[in-house]
Amino acid sequence: MPAHHRSSRYGRYAGGPDPLAPPVDLSEALAAVSEDVMAGYSPEEAMREFLRRGGRGREGLDDLSRRVHQRRRDLLKQHRLGGTLDEAKQLLDKALRLEREQFLRDARMDPMDRSFREMQLDGLPRSTAAAVSELASYDWQSDSAREAYEQIKDLLGREILDQRFAGMKQALENATDADREAVAEMLRDLNELLEKHGRGEDTDEDFQDFMAKHGQHFPEDPQSVDELIDTLAQRSAAAQRMLNSMTPEQRQELMQLSAQAFGSPDLMAQLGQLDANLQALRPGEDWSGSERFQGGEGLGLGDGTGVLQDIAELDALADELSQHHEGANLDDLDLDALARQLGDDAAVSARTLAELERAMRESGYLQRDQDGDLRLSPRAVRRLGKSLLRDTAQRLSGRPGARDTRLAGAAGEPTGATREWQFGDAEPWDVTRTLTNAITRTVAEGGDAGRGLRIDVRDIEVAETEARTQAAVALLVDTSFSMAAEGRWVPMKRTSLALHHLVSTRFRGDRLQLIGFGRYARDLRIEELTSLPPRREQGTNLHHGLLLATRFFRKHPSAQPVLLVVTDGEPTAHLLPDGESWFSWPAEPATLRATVQELDRLGRLGAQTTFFRLGDDPGLERFLLRMAERVDGRVVAPDPADLGSAVLQEYLDARSKDADDADPWG
Missing domain, CATH: 3.40.50.410 (von Willebrand factor, type A domain)
Structure with missing residues (x-):
């Protein structure tokens, strides 16, 4: 196809703030801030109040805060813990059903052996964890039943790893023994790196070697050992908060089941050591909190940890949106987190509010006095006075939409100043300024001023006059x-x-x-x-x-x-x-x-x-x-x-x- 026939497809710009978007309009913000200042607020308080309320057709901080708190409530109302326990019980029930079906199909099976096995299965404890532990040495007659039972160990291993490393549950599905050994080796190397870091003996080369060997397990792509520790500690703390949120019965059941994970006690020992290292390196994380889940959708260990991370992120966003801490400004907002939790529209609203705050501070409308307090600048007062005068003139004339109150003196001498012509003006034109404006506009629009001029109403300027009486x-x-x-x-x-x-x-x-x-x-x-x-x-x-x-x-x-x-x-x-x-x-x-x-x-x-x-x-x-x-x-x-x-x-x-x-x- 010829190049000039190629079609182009356009979509929404997604590379950050739209570079072609118009600058934020400060008029509404200035009017709102000025009104509150006149009511007795300080300019700082007035600006905060405007940012909380938002503008016409624009969300404010209060709107975003409400959405953050609603999202948090929805997560707690939608989910419940124990999804991994439910799934393990389903696999156990499946294994027992398949095993009993095998008893019925196998006519050559010794009746005494069948009776003994049935008694053994019927006598299993009601606890899923205890039953799984008791069946560890059971000689399965059904290959399908044995496979379902082994899936319990595989599930527990993947879920426990997914608690610490997001995405590990899916990555290790249908994993081989070699895959599991690679994970065990990664855990040993990770604990060695963290212990060296805790002693202050690690080097940047140690981190680079670790990432070169095991980087596929860390999609977050940390750039330093501290970034790696931050990522792991946040998720590990969320995993601990999930355990804290369970009932005592659920926690006990889970701990007993965890011993069966991958059939590898060494794996659990390495994970325990990892949690200890992370808690020692990041004691400031919330390791003791808990939440009350009330929903019906069961969460597995990995998903539940993710939800607890979401809740922690929502709590951080709520704190940022409140702007209560000293020195707070909207540039501190984590827009990526806001987009993750509430969608791109919320991030756009927050970015616009941050731009408004920045523009108000940089526009010259607010300035610091000798005491360091923020005040409306003379420029802001002039702009506000102009707006109020226009509104007052409309009330006074009784003719909404009439010309602005651009009054010089009445019936007096010229002041030497000029201004744009407004509808209803009777003052004489300033010919020089009018012609200069016409020439400038004609050239700017691509015309040739040498071939003649057409005066536009926008070009006209009139002479101001001074009143005769002071x-x-x-x-x-x-x-x-x-x-x-x-x-x-x-x-x-x-x-x-x-x-x-x-x-x-x-x-x-x-x-x-x-x-x-x-x-x-x-x-x-x-x-x-x-x-x-x-x-x-x-x-x-x-x-x-x-x-x-x-x-x-x-x-x-x-x-x-x-x-x-x-x-x-x-x-x-x-x-x-x-x-x-x-x-x-x-x-x-x-x-x-x-x-x-x-x-x-x-x-x-x-x-x-x-x-x-x-x-x-x-x-x-x-x-x-x-x-x-x-x-x-x-x-x-x-x-x-x-x-x-x-x-x-x-x-x-x-x-x-x-x-x-x-x-x-x-």
Whole structure:
């Protein structure tokens, strides 16, 4: 067939992570982590929580842990021990049946001899092990019966070896005496190597010689004597746990039967020595544990040991997935073990979570502060603020899907900066940037810019403008514990982030000060406010917050002062002359008097004031209405979910009064 007619067949890539797969999307992870940080989690805890929950359409660590524990329960419910004893009993019953059938067929057999043999068989002990031992010197009349009896010894030998060397049961099926002697020689050489290693006298050449001679018995292909010991010790310990899991009667029966294995006491002696060597070299393995099997499917010694190894591997996976130990990260997950136990899909889910964790740490969205604690970086805060501003704008406009709130100033002078055109923009085009973008795109798409240009909407950039009037905005947010207790903590932070992003990116001439007030008030950077945890402290010190707002406005005397206050409770604290906070509930007249006096000072500065009342407290409603009347301000009572749009609307309304009545929303 000509080469160009050859067909190709394609399948799922199986060489590890798909090299053509797109990089992990951090947007969902960042949003989830940021939301939990604003609720009071540390960034480290928030990231762990996201990894536990997983994302949309993606398993998390909790899902994988549930599957691991379910797999463990299923193994215990499906199986029971004693399969080798059952099989040995079946072979013994078969041998006795064939022998008795031979008595009936052999007419020349001496009646006295037949009677004696029948009595001998009828008088065998009920114990399979004791019966097998008693028949060791029996002179079988039926060749088929003798063969079935010899199969018991062969079965026991293969099962006992399979406990220590996975796959040995199948490898030695129909084995010859030479095959068995080769195994016995391997055991002698192995014990000699392990004993030398225990004394520190072995060399790498000793290991290489052993593997060259007996490597076919070790499909795991260990590369050093320590790897060989690890592999053997894990399986030997699992074999011991299987014996521990048996009933005392099963253990006794098995030990008696084991003496018949291959009819070779030397084999059992070598295996006993192997177990002793391994336990001495790896005492940290679990040699004393046990499990309670409850199922109906009998397990042979080799298969049962394999199941105990699976259970140990599942326990290790459960510990890795819990991520509880210090310094834990998802790169520690054994993906091969996860694929073995739960399938390739589980390994893919775990790998994706590990990539997300690694990408979050390396992306710059999380960074260590001076104390070594993990925090949201300024980059993460900007990205979060942009997202929150977009959501708030949609609520404010009432037109989902409308253009982003990419606001520069309104009806003012160009700032010198440009940005991508968005639907609804009325700003003038930046012709130079637009043409440059068109040329760059045309060349990148394989076109010839010298033969003409076709401008695409993606090429257009518009000039940003500065608002004509500068504003100084003080956003006071209540940080008392009631805000967190009543579910208003996160909406307050989301509002602050959205306003901060709007001012810092679209009204750059304005100045914004975030002020939190609880028992005391303090100026807050946006990064501090974002990660501020709720504190169980009493006091709503609006007086102190207003003092800080007054100080801020006086630093910007040429700017229009805008005061925005978010609170869910009446003032219960005020600042004393010595700087201490005085708390009293119900509020004392002195607290109310100090708060009102400071508000009056702000009124004389010309501050445009809006109070945002959260909750339905009638006392708070009356108090804020009276406060607003004193300074010709307003009271707004939004739902917490609409707090952001309410605050942004008040800010924009306050600006528009001194910006030629321009509408910054377009």
